Amino acid sequence: MRNISDIIEKYIKEILDSNDKDNIRLKRSELAEKFQCVPSQINYVLKTRFSIERGYVVESKRGGGGYIQVVKVRPVTDADLIDEMIGLIGYKLTESMAESIIIHLLEEQVIREREARLMLTAMDHTVLDVDVPLRDILRANLLRAMLQSLTYSR
Known part of the structure; x- marks a missing residue:
């Protein structure tokens, strides 16, 4: 059985897909x-599953008639998307942020499933077997290099 976060994510994505906008x-x-569920569960899903790394912008308006707006960001070309993802990679990169970037590229069909699996494996903390500060720096450099090579190979 899928967990509640997966179900909420699927529901929101279905609404976005069925919407013309x-x-x-x-x-x-x-x-x-x-x-x-509690509203904080919704917050968790929005924060972890609808981040900029995954191609979404979430805006929240508080108050009596408050709402959450979820916007799917669609770059013009694959190269634009890759450039955006490179721009998100800072000096250091966590494993979860790297995963989000790779999943986003897969969902947008910029990379294939096989490429995604290889990239995810290279980003894994068990593969990058060094202490945390250095690991996040190494992960950022590796993913940036992978994305730059995708830009030049297309």
């Missing part, structure tokens, strides 16, 4: 009620 407005309380 690249954005939707949702009420956190209504989603929490629909899935019989």
